Amino acid sequence: MAGDNKTPLRVLITGAAGQIAYSLIPLIAKGEVFGQNQEIILHLLDIQPMLGVLNGVNMEISDCAFPLLRNVVPTASVEEAFKDIDYAFLVGAMPRREGMERKDLLKANVKIFKEQGGALDKYAKKDVRVLVVGNPANTNALICSKFAPSIPKENITAMTRLDQNRGMAQIADHIKTRVQDVRKLVIWGNHSNTQFPDTRFVEVSKDGNWVAVANVQHDAKWLKESLIPIVQKRGAEVIAARKLSSAMSAAQAAADHMKDWFHGTKKDEWVSMAVVSKGEYGVPEGLVFSFPVTVANKQWKIVPDLALDEFAREKIKITTTELEEERTEASAATAE
Ligand SMILES: NC(=O)C1=CN([C@@H]2O[C@H](COP(=O)(O)OP(=O)(O)OC[C@H]3O[C@@H](n4cnc5c(N)ncnc54)[C@H](O)[C@@H]3O)[C@@H](O)[C@H]2O)C=CC1
Numbered sequence: 001m002a003g004d005n006k007t008p009l010r011v012l013i014t015g016a017a018g019q020i021a022y023s024l025i026p027l028i029a030k031g032e033v034f035g036q037n038q039e040i041i042l043h044l045l046d047i048q049p050m051l052g053v054l055n056g057v058n059m060e061i062s063d064c065a066f067p068l069l070r071n072v073v074p075t076a077s078v079e080e081a082f083k084d085i086d087y088a089f090l091v092g093a094m095p096r097r098e099g100m101e102r103k104d105l106l107k108a109n110v111k112i113f114k115e116q117g118g119a120l121d122k123y124a125k126k127d128v129r130v131l132v133v134g135n136p137a138n139t140n141a142l143i144c145s146k147f148a149p150s151i152p153k154e155n156i157t158a159m160t161r162l163d164q165n166r167g168m169a170q171i172a173d174h175i176k177t178r179v180q181d182v183r184k185l186v187i188w189g190n191h192s193n194t195q196f197p198d199t200r201f202v203e204v205s206k207d208g209n210w211v212a213v214a215n216v217q218h219d220a221k222w223l224k225e226s227l228i229p230i231v232q233k234r235g236a237e238v239i240a241a242r243k244l245s246s247a248m249s250a251a252q253a254a255a256d257h258m259k260d261w262f263h264g265t266k267k268d269e270w271v272s273m274a275v276v277s278k279g280e281y282g283v284p285e286g287l288v289f290s291f292p293v294t295v296a297n298k299q300w301k302i303v304p305d306l307a308l309d310e311f312a313r314e315k316i317k318i319t320t321t322e323l324e325e326e327r328t329e330a331s332a333a334t335a336e
């Protein structure tokens with residue numbers, strides 16, 4: 001029976017009248033994130049001028065007749081939206097248009113995340129788990145956490161799962177296998193074109209066994225060099241084609257991120273999440289940085305002791321420098 005006897009989870013989506021939310025809402029309401037026995041109360045936040053559109057979205061939610069959906073709270077009130085929430089997808093922010101870099105969004109968007117950090121601090125449950133999707137996602141998460149001092153820093157993460165999914169799909173296509181037969185692609189760093197998609201640990205399932213990608217037919221140069229710019233520039237490529245940024249795939253990645261955080265990762269599976277650094281792999285403390293993680297009991301853990309060669313170190317340095325610059329800019333913008 002839908003929901004069983006469990007208490008419903010209060011799940012917030014911000015930017016709820018926007019395009020990512022439109023694809024994300026049904027994934028959550030159908031039980032694909034928190035499970036088929038978990039009832040949900042959806043809190044949907046957007047800004048006042050979008051309330052008419054949000055009302056239309058709410059009508060469609062009703063028309064879907066989702067069995068797991070106990071209630072919907074569509075609102076432009078930050079207090080109402082963040083009140084007692086268990087999980088938050090912070091999507092609402094200005095998206096990039098053609099010709100812009102994600103960091104061009106920084107000044108406008110970090111102010112939103114300063115306000116929402118304050119709202120998490122004041123109104124959300126203290127063990128709330130947060131996924132920041134709105135760009136620049138890593139630095140927005142850092143700012144959000146800075147203004148939510150009562151929420152553990154580990155509970156505020158940012159999304160690089162779309163980059164992981166993009167890379168895994170490209171690899172599967174390249175070596176002519178199924179995407180579920182590829183694992184351990186690592187995204188290091190920023191959700192930007194400095195990110196480092198690292199293929200050195202990739203494994204492929206062959207005849208029922210996982211083997212290093214080096215042991216299957218592949219083009220080593222493509223894997224080491226070509227894949228990196230493909231993944232780094234995929235967001236811009238979609239914008240150029242659609243005249244809008246990725247939405248269906250972003251929603252799927254957000255659902256994947258939260259599902260793994262909620263249910264845990266499979267044995268020997270790594271996923272990439274941007275999480276607060278405590279200095280792992282030489283990344284400065286406090287940056288929200290994408291690492292390979294495993295998850296158990298709703299706690300992520302960075303995969304330890306991976307060897308970094310000169311190439312990897314250089315790439316990680318580039319994305320680290322960008323995140324440090326973003327942190328400086330964001331601190332200035334939120335002090336204004
Ligand atoms: N981390 C990632 O992998 C990805 C991140 N993104 C980012 O996600 C964000 C949203 O993208 P879309 O849904 O396509 O944009 P959209 O423009 O369709 O929707 C954004 C929504 O956010 C709302 N919004 C703006 N300020 C808000 C506030 N203070 N509180 C609540 N809602 C607010 C807007 O009114 C709008 O309805 C963008 O920043 C985009 O760049 C998009 C794809 C992937």
Ligand SMILES: O=C(O)CCC(=O)C(=O)O
Nearest residue numbers: 096102135235236245246
């Ligand atoms: O690239 C962008 O700014 C659009 C959204 C995004 O972050 C992505 O598609 O990866």
